[in-house]
Amino acid sequence: MSSPLSPSPVRTAHVRLSDVHLALGGRPVLSGVDLVAGAGERVAVVGENGRGKTTLLRLLAGDLAADRGEVHRSGSAGVADQQIPLGPADTVGALIDLELAAVRGALARLETATEALSDGLPGADDFFTAALEKAEALDAWDADRRVEVSLAALNAVDDRDRPLGTLSVGQRHRVRLACLLGAGHPVLLLDEPTNHLDAAGLEHLTERLRAHPGVIVLVSHDRALLAEVATTVVDLDPSSDGRPRVYGGGYAAYGEARRAERARWEASHAEQIAERQRLADDLSAARNRLRDGWRPPKGTGRHTRATRAPGLVRAVHRRQEELAAHVVAIPPPPARFAMPELPSHGGAILLGAAGVTVAGRLARPVDLVLESGDRLVVTGHNGAGKSTLLTVLAGELEPSTGTVTRSRSARIGRLGQESDLPGRRTATELYDEQLARAGISGPGLGELGLLGGYDRHRPVAELSVGARRRLDLALVLAHRPHVVLLDEPTNHLSVTLVDELTAALGTTPAAVVIATHDRQLSRDTESWPRLAL
Structure with a gap:
């Protein structure tokens, strides 16, 4: 166990994003993202494709720097992204060693610290305490066994001499995911971890994520997984004010709140468009009255024409000012998917x-x-x-x-x-x-x-x-x-x-x-x- 005077790094793991902005290639990707999550919290990041979900994970992993705002992470991170870091000639064992590098390093430091303590070197006590806490935080002694359990549960290849190039894309990703589930990182950053998993693998992943004592930040399309594990949802999709939203209460609560907000957004936008149209109609009517008043019917006296004209001109100007002042501040909601009409082929086996x-x-x-x-x-x-x-x-x-x-x-x-x-x-x-x-x-x-x-x-x-x-x-x-x-x-x-x-x-x-x-x-x-x- 860790020293009672210093809490476990896993239990003190947290991530924090404060007003984070980032542009890539001159195009804004993340704008005003806020998030605070501590140990035991599982954060789902959702949004349409291209909204910056993977970019947010890369910020937390330290692979990218924000243009503006604060990004903080406490605890080492295990990252499952969509790219395998080794080539086809490397082996399954090499991938396992790479993903367990933090575990291997912690055990090596503990061995060095133990020798220093035995030799009575100055500062050995503090060195040993820190090395022991790190190894205990990762539960480093049991990491290889945990990886073996996850390899079996995910139906992943466990032959450490097998070249990665002989594995399918799905098999390589399952090996890597098994390593991350066994490595004991305080922070897990997972990008579409359910891809390439069957029912047994999904059940194992869900169980391990729910039991993880640290922080999880998860990008996934798997609605069942999100419903079962997420405690907080960060929605990067456009909103009525252009800023991302953070929802507590799990995925079901997010769904209800998001639908209600979308309905309010659509209604408010429709109301502003309708009001602008009403003002445009009023301006058109005022212009018509001005035209009719400026050219009164034959026989109308000059006095009537002269007295009506200034008032009509003022009315037109007033309507023009009202229309110019009415800006549609609420942007239109994003488009919905529209399935094209696919053909039927009656009376025949296709x-x-x-x-x-x-x-x-x-x-x-x-x-x-x-x-x-x-x-x-x-x-x-x-x-x-x-x-x-x-x-x-x-x-x-x-x-x-x-x-x-x-x-x-x-x-x-x-x-x-x-x-x-x-x-x-x-x-x-x-x-x-x-x-x-x-x-x-x-x-x-x-x-x-x-x-x-x-x-x-x-x-x-x-x-x-x-x-x-x-x-x-x-x-x-x-x-x-x-x-x-x-x-x-x-x-x-x-x-x-x-x-x-x-x-x-x-x-x-x-x-x-x-x-x-x-x-x-x-x-x-x-x-x-x-x-x-």
Whole structure:
């Protein structure tokens, strides 16, 4: 145990952001962020893609410096971002050692301090006390065992000699997450930790996060995880005054407060627009009266014309001043997702599979038939073949056994887990090209409510992971498919967009197949048929 005179660093861990502002590439990313969180608090950071969620984590990690405001963190941080820090030739063991570097260092310092204490060196008592407290704070002696437990629970590779290049993206991320859950850092900064986890992995992650004694700052699209672990929510989405909001009481309380605030925002903006229109109408009417008064009907006397004119002129000026003074101070709320009308294909089987397997990737033979309006959720643990099945159904991979039949006139669109878009092209260029290739008229990219104007005209390489995910979705929808195949569609998407997308998928006349581990999405689609692999 730590000395009773000095509380454990884990128990004293905290983070603080005070009026933080940061611009990247000349564009404001974070504006006026405030947050205070202590040990035992689990902070969820939410917001639309590109709002600065990952940037906020990088500030707390010390990778970026704020342009203005204060950023403070007490305690070492374990960071799970979207990039693996080692190359394909490095091994699983090297990744584990890297993520446990703080643990290894604490034990090494304690060994050195113990030797100094035994040798009676000056200052050895203080050196030993500090080294012991650090090791105890990390529970360093048990770290490797905790990592082994998490590797098993997350279905991660535990062969330390295995090169990372032989692992899938999901396997590499699971190894890293297992390390962070075992390392004992007082502060955990987690960016989309549920990506690539199956049901068992999600349960283990939830349990470990709820038990963590320090501070957690979490960016996630997983609404079920946020509902189960978050004690505080930081919302980076635009608000009526342009500043981020902090909500206490957990994720459910945040949802209620956010909906109420959005309703007030929309109502206030509509009222200001209506008032400006009323003033504009009054000005138009005054101008009409001035015109009619200045040119009175034939036979009207000059005296009447002369006495009416000054008053009418004053009325016009007054209305002009009122209109000029009435500024719409409340900005319009952000656009909502607008699902394009997807086509039906009545009276025909769109897609069928009979006895389909893929060697080493999809062991269980799959049989299915899809018609317009059909719904299907594909479930199964990591490695069961969900992504492989969707790739086969899309015609992008040939099965080892069995057959796939597709209607010749049916268009099939697949949203994969990973984006592979040309980095130099802009989102608008790619979307317009897809529309032209499909030969079908459809809404412009801006009308879908998926990307803001700034992102629509930037090269893809400059977009955030979430913005690229939104573009991938837009490109699938631009093809106006009769069958929509969605592989983990909630990955990297904001919770607001996920709710809107889920509602739209439930009513589209196209056939929809979803492969997902997302627990809330599974609950929202509980009435859909299931295919368990």
